[in-house]
Amino acid sequence: MYTLNFDTAAFVKDTWQKKPIVIKNAFNAFEDPISADELAGLAMEEDISSRIVQTKPDGWNVIQGPFEDYDEYGENGWQLLVQAVNHWYPESQAFVEAFRFLPDWRFDDLMVSFATPKGGVGPHIDNYDVFIIQGEGERRWKVGDRGDHKQRGGDINSPLVDDFEPIIDVVLTKGDILYIPPGFPHCGETLSLALSYSIGFRAPSQQELLTELADALIDNNCGQHRFTSNEEVANKGQVSQAQQQGIMDLLAQLANDPNQYQTMLGKMLSQNRFELDINPFEQAISSVDVIEAIEDGASLQRVGGLKILSLENDKQAQIYINGEAVNVDNIESEIIDIVSNEHLICQSVLLNWKDLPAVITLLTLCVNQGWLYFAE
Numbered sequence: 453m454y455t456l457n458f459d460t461a462a463f464v465k466d467t468w469q470k471k472p473i474v475i476k477n478a479f480n481a482f483e484d485p486i487s488a489d490e491l492a493g494l495a496m497e498e499d500i501s502s503r504i505v506q507t508k509p510d511g512w513n514v515i516q517g518p519f520e521d522y523d524e525y526g527e528n529g530w531q532l533l534v535q536a537v538n539h540w541y542p543e544s545q546a547f548v549e550a551f552r553f554l555p556d557w558r559f560d561d562l563m564v565s566f567a568t569p570k571g572g573v574g575p576h577i578d579n580y581d582v583f584i585i586q587g588e589g590e591r592r593w594k595v596g597d598r599g600d601h602k603q604r605g606g607d608i609n610s611p612l613v614d615d616f617e618p619i620i621d622v623v624l625t626k627g628d629i630l631y632i633p634p635g636f637p638h639c640g641e642t643l644s645l646a647l648s649y650s651i652g653f654r655a656p657s658q659q660e661l662l663t664e665l666a667d668a669l670i671d672n673n674c675g676q677h678r679f680t681s682n683e684e685v686a687n688k689g690q691v692s693q694a695q696q697q698g699i700m701d702l703l704a705q706l707a708n709d710p711n712q713y714q715t716m717l718g719k720m721l722s723q724n725r726f727e728l729d730i731n732p733f734e735q736a737i738s739s740v741d742v743i744e745a746i747e748d749g750a751s752l753q754r755v756g757g758l759k760i761l762s763l764e765n766d767k768q769a770q771i772y773i774n775g776e777a778v779n780v781d782n783i784e785s786e787i788i789d790i791v792s793n794e795h796l797i798c799q800s801v802l803l804n805w806k807d808l809p810a811v812i813t814l815l816t817l818c819v820n821q822g823w824l825y826f827a828e
């Protein structure tokens with residue numbers, strides 16, 4: 453059981469997205485949710501995104517996984533980072549749950565790092581909020597203020613920034629959290645063999661939103677309105693201020709009409725950046741099979757990292773699962789809440805649903821897609 457021992461409501465009000473902070477002993481008696489050996493094993497898998505960063509005298513050297521063995525890296529000066537561990541290691545979900553005081557749509561992934569002394573990824577800025585939780589070992593973190601930080605060595609393609617003046621300089625030990633909002637430069641240095649955990653949250657950029665919106669409009673052959681006016685100005689070579697505004701208002705119309713944006717938004721926000729461990733049923737099962745499985749004692753477990761979202765005041769009866777819109781006509785909102793909130797739906801709950809055809813149809817679809825699977 454992972455329970456945060458600080459006031460999460462006060463954190464959201466005063467700190468979230470505003471300023472970096474250190475929370476010492478944020479978890480009591482913290483137990484690492486994964487071992488270094490298990491992490492090293494995950495980084496050997498093709499489908500799992502991993503990298504090793506070596507600290508060199510002249511900078512940092514990044515090697516992309518998968519890895520066959522780690523002997524060549526020695527005892528010092530490197531760090532293994534594995535993304536989306538929650539997708540591949542179901543046992544880590546209990547740890548991720550502690551951060552569900554923030555909504556699922558914002559959650560990116562659980563990244564786990566194994567670092568040897570002097571290992572680190574170098575000073576950088578992230579465009580997401582991150583909670584860095586220290587497990588085994590000790591790491592020293594410096595965090596600078598937001599500002600005009602230059603890319604390291606003037607290289608515009610470098611993810612690294614120049615050294616900065618720290619506003620936080622702290623050694624994290626087991627159970628401590630460092631929270632960093634987007635835009636604050638930070639740098640970790642490893643003091644002793646360490647496992648640490650990054651819980652990341654992000655929100656879409658205007659660029660991403662417009663790309664998704666454009667794709668959705670093209671797919672659905674919508675968004676064909678054009679600018680019209682009933683008065684034109686005399687100045688031939690100029691676009692008037694009113695007309696600039698009128699043209700751009702076409703975009704505002706889309707942004708203000710839930711019928712135009714809701715499905716796009718639901719699909720977009722329920723999608724994952726990293727691959728999921730989805731195995732669709734080879735031979736589709738029927739509603740009858742699902743009812744039988746429930747009667748035989750099965751619960752339904754969500755695939756690690758899968759997002760099931762609903763939109764408040766949705767114009768259509770839909771939920772959004774892993775980038776797809778799914779019809780939920782004739783399903784009451786209490787049931788939709790359970791499906792979208794719970795990672796495990798127990799048999800005792802499912803038994804109440806077995807005579808509700810629309811719910812069974814939804815669950816059958818989820819099982820056939822590989823989104824939910826039967827668990828004892």
Ligand code: SIN
Binds near residue numbers: 565572
């Ligand atoms: C790390 O654990 O060193 C990387 C995490 C981060 O900087 O966001």
Ligand code: CO
Binds near residue numbers: 577578638
């Ligand atoms: Co970072």
